[in-house]
Amino acid sequence: MSSRNRRRAPHASGNKRRDPRTERSMVRSPSAVTGSTGPTGRRRFNPRVLRGQLADNGRRRLDRSGRGQTMVAMGSAATTAGAAEPQPIIVDDPARFVLAVPDCADGRPSSHDRDILGAARTLADTVDATGAVVALDFGGRASLGIHGADRVIDATTLGADYSPEARVDWVIAAIDALHPAHVVFPDAGINGGDLARRVAAKRAYKLATHCQRVKGDVVISRGDGAKSETHLEPPPLLAIDAEGADPVAGAPREGRAVEIDAPATPSAVRDLGPVAVDPASIPLAETDFILAAGNGVTDWETFHAVASALGASEGASRVVCDAGDMPRDRQVGASGTLVCPRCYVAIGISGAPQHLQGITEVENVVAVDMQGNTPMQKRADLSVVGDAKAIMQALLNRLGATSDAA
Numbered sequence: 557m558s559s560r561n562r563r564r565a566p567h568a569s570g571n572k573r574r575d576p577r578t579e580r581s582m583v584r585s586p587s588a589v590t591g592s593t594g595p596t597g598r599r600r601f602n603p604r605v606l607r608g609q610l611a612d613n614g615r616r617r618l619d620r621s622g623r624g625q626t627m628v629a630m631g632s633a634a635t636t637a638g639a640a641e642p643q644p645i646i647v648d649d650p651a652r653f654v655l656a657v658p659d660c661a662d663g664r665p666s667s668h669d670r671d672i673l674g675a676a677r678t679l680a681d682t683v684d685a686t687g688a689v690v691a692l693d694f695g696g697r698a699s700l701g702i703h704g705a706d707r708v709i710d711a712t713t714l715g716a717d718y719s720p721e722a723r724v725d726w727v728i729a730a731i732d733a734l735h736p737a738h739v740v741f742p743d744a745g746i747n748g749g750d751l752a753r754r755v756a757a758k759r760a761y762k763l764a765t766h767c768q769r770v771k772g773d774v775v776i777s778r779g780d781g782a783k784s785e786t787h788l789e790p791p792p793l794l795a796i797d798a799e800g801a802d803p804v805a806g807a808p809r810e811g812r813a814v815e816i817d818a819p820a821t822p823s824a825v826r827d828l829g830p831v832a833v834d835p836a837s838i839p840l841a842e843t844d845f846i847l848a849a850g851n852g853v854t855d856w857e858t859f860h861a862v863a864s865a866l867g868a869s870e871g872a873s874r875v876v877c878d879a880g881d882m883p884r885d886r887q888v889g890a891s892g893t894l895v896c897p898r899c900y901v902a903i904g905i906s907g908a909p910q911h912l913q914g915i916t917e918v919e920n921v922v923a924v925d926m927q928g929n930t931p932m933q934k935r936a937d938l939s940v941v942g943d944a945k946a947i948m949q950a951l952l953n954r955l956g957a958t959s960d961a962a
Contacts, residue, residue, distance in 0.1 A: 642806075642807040642808070643807070644701060644807065644808045644809060644810045644811070645706075645807050645808070645809050645810065646706075646810045647686055647687070647688045647706050647809075647810070650680070650686065650687045650688035650706070651682070651685035651686060651687050652680060652682075652685070652687040652688075652736070652737045653680070653687060653688055653689075653690050653707075653734045653735070653736040653737065654676040654677075654679045654680040654687055654688075654689050654690070654736055654737055654738050654739075654740065655676075655690050655691075655692060655727075655730055655731065655734060655736040655738070655739040655740070656672055656673050656675075656676040656689055656690070656691045656692070656705065656739075656740045657672075657691075657692045657694075657727060657739065657740065657741050657742075657748060657751065657752075658672060658673065658691060658692075658693075658694075658695075658700070658742065658748075659694070659742055659744065659747045659748050660693060660694055660695025661695075661747065662695070663695040664695065665695075665700065665703055666898075667798070667803075667919055668742045668744055668748075668798045669703075669742060670703050670803040670804070671742070671796060671798060671799060671800055671801050671802075671803060672740045672741065672742050672748075672796045672800075672801065673689065673691065673700070673703045673704040673705060673803065673804055674704060674801040674802045674803045674804050675740050675767075675770040675794070675796050675800060675801035676689045676704070676738070676740045677689055677704045677804050678770050678771070678772055678801060679737065679738050679740070679770065679772070679790060679794075680706075680737075682772070687737070688706035688707055689704055689705050689706050689707070689809070690705070690706065690707040690708070690709060690730070690734060690736065690814065691705035691707070691708050691709070692709045692711050692726060692727065692730050693708050693709060693710055693711055693712065694711050694712065694723065694726075695712070699811065700811055701808050701809045701810055701811020702808040702809070702811075703803065703804055704803075704804030704809055705809055705811050706809045706810055706811070706812065707810075707811070707812050707813075707814045708811050708812070708813055708814065709730055709813075709814050709815075709816060710813065710815075711723075711726045711818075713818055720750060720751065720754060721754075722819065723751055724751065724754045724755055724758060725819035726818075726819055727739065727751065727755050728755065728758065728759065728819075729816055729817060729818070729819050730816060731759075733816040733817070734816075737792075738790055738791075738792060738793070738794060739752075739755070739792065739793050739794070740794050740796060741793070741794070741795045741796070742795070742796060742798075743765055743766055743767070743795035743796055743797050743800075744798070748795065749765070749795055752765070752793055752794075752795040753765075753795075755793060756793050761791070761792045761793050762791035762792055762793065763791060763792075763793040763794070763795065764777045764788065764790070764791050764793070764794050764795065765777065765779070765795045766778045766779065766795065766797050767794050767795060767796045767797060767800050768785075768797055768800050769800060769801070770790070770794070770796065770800065770801050773789060773790070774787055774788070774789070774790075775787070775788055775789070775790045775791075775794060778797075835863070835867055835868055835869040835870070836869065836870060838869050839885075839893075840869060840871055840885075840886065840888060840892075840893040840895050841893050841894065841895060841896075843868075843869040843895070843897055844897050844898050844899070845866065845867065845868040845869065845897055845898065845899050846868060846869050846870075846871045846888070846895060846897050846899070846900050846901070847859075847862060847863045847866060847868040847869070847870055847871065847901045847903070848870070848871035848872060848873065848888055848900065848901065848902045848903065848905060849870070849871070849872050849873070849876055849881075849882065849903055849904060849905070850872070850873040850875065850876060850902065850903065850904040850905030850906065850925075851873065851875045851876065851904060851905075851906070852903065852904020852905070852906075852925060852926065852944045853876070853881075853903055853904040853944055853945075854944075854945065855944075855945045855948065856881060858945060858948045858949055858952065859903070859948060861952055862948050862951055862952055862955075865951075865952060865955040866901075866955070868899075868901070869897075870882065870886055871886050871887075871888045871893075871895070871900075872886045872887055872888065873887070873888065873889070873905050873908070873911055874887055874889055874891060874892065874908070874910065874911065877892070888911060888914045888915065889908070889910045889911040889913065889914035890910040890911075890913040890914055891910055892914060893914065894913075894914050894916075894917070895914060895915060895917070895918065896917035896918060896919075897918060897919070898918075898919045898920060899918075899919070899920045899922070900915055900918040900920070900921050900922070901921075901922045901924070902921065902922070902923045902924065902925075902932050902936070903924045903925075903944050903947075903948065904924065904925060904944045905923070905925070905932050906925065906927070906930040906931065906932055907923075907930050907931035907932030907933070907934075907935060908931075909931075911932075912931060912932070912935060915935075920937050920938075921935055921936045921937050921938075922936060922937065922938045922939075922940070923935070923936035923938070923939050923940065924940045924942070924944055924947050925940075925941065925944070926941065926942065926943060926944070927941070928941040
């Protein structure tokens with residue numbers, strides 16, 4: 557008896573022997589793409605096939621029952637009906653309003669602003685009702701719908717002027733027009749934190765400051781220098797600390813424009829813009845934009861020219877500082893300076909563990925290196941693989957600047 561026949565022969569117990577070759581051929585066959593029946597009689601599915609629909613949060617929901625789904629063969633150009641871009645979530649008749657007041661200091665929401673929008677989303681949606689988040693936009697260039705705002709109030713009439721009193725009047729005008737259940741601010745410095753306290757003082761509203769976590773019907777607030785912790789019901793005004801809530805994820809919101817009567821408070825201070833400061837004079841721990849050099853940088857004239865053209869502060873890895881190519885106070889890492897800029901561009905840095913520890917709080921990382929599998933490239937939000945000198949020169953040409961070596 558051949559080996560193949562022996563595999564197909566019944567076992568002494570009477571049970572039919574399985575033929576692994578036959579099972580593998582079933583998986584490879586075209587019928588396995590759309591589903592087939594295994595030797596046990598159960599329906600087999602190919603997990604690589606796109607199937608299912610998008611849930612309300614934008615994630616794909618798999619239909620493991622095999623009912624009502626359109627299977628697509630691997631490599632084909634067809635897609636499922638549920639694979640389209642998620643449509644914005646629309647709340648036409650909200651049960652309540654929650655007003656969010658992000659800073660949007662440079663026209664775009666920061667990570668802290670996205671946190672308070674997430675907190676507002678938590679407060680708006682209850683167990684038995686769905687509310688709407690209304691964002692008071694002082695920036696004017698932000699697309700707040702993708703961050704959880706169902707409605708947006710354009711408060712950009714302040715223009716380049718800065719007046720805390722005018723912002724307070726805008727918030728109070730929004731409160732009088734919408735009667736929100738809660739108003740959420742970022743508890744940060746002279747912007748949202750100051751604004752929340754001014755509104756609370758003017759209207760005698762209760763205010764919870766330094767909120768560490770928002771859990772629907774409970775807010776955790778810290779005081780006395782973070783030595784005490786208070787659990788309380790959400791008051792009318794809340795000032796949320798950074799990372800006090802999770803940003804909104806999933807399908808975007810409508811972001812419908814809402815108009816209210818603009819307050820007539822005149823602006824008191826004219827903002828003439830930031831004072832020109834040499835980026836090299838800003839400490840690394842305080843700068844907002846860093847261009848860092850690693851062992852892969854050999855053309856220092858071009859590197860300095862790129863930093864100047866971008867208006868970025870210069871940083872370096874430990875290897876570069878040990879070699880004397882950059883001063884020690886420019887070293888980034890656990891043994892140098894822990895940095896937290898909004899943008900960190902690493903050129904020729906492979907990403908030693910101590911260096912990666914120094915950039916854990918960086919919001920956006922761009923890595924330029926010859927190799928595409930370095931730890932820095934894996935950490936980066938945008939990875940560029942190529943010669944550092946050629947990329948820096950191309951960037952200079954794009955910026956319309958030249959280096960001394962060019």
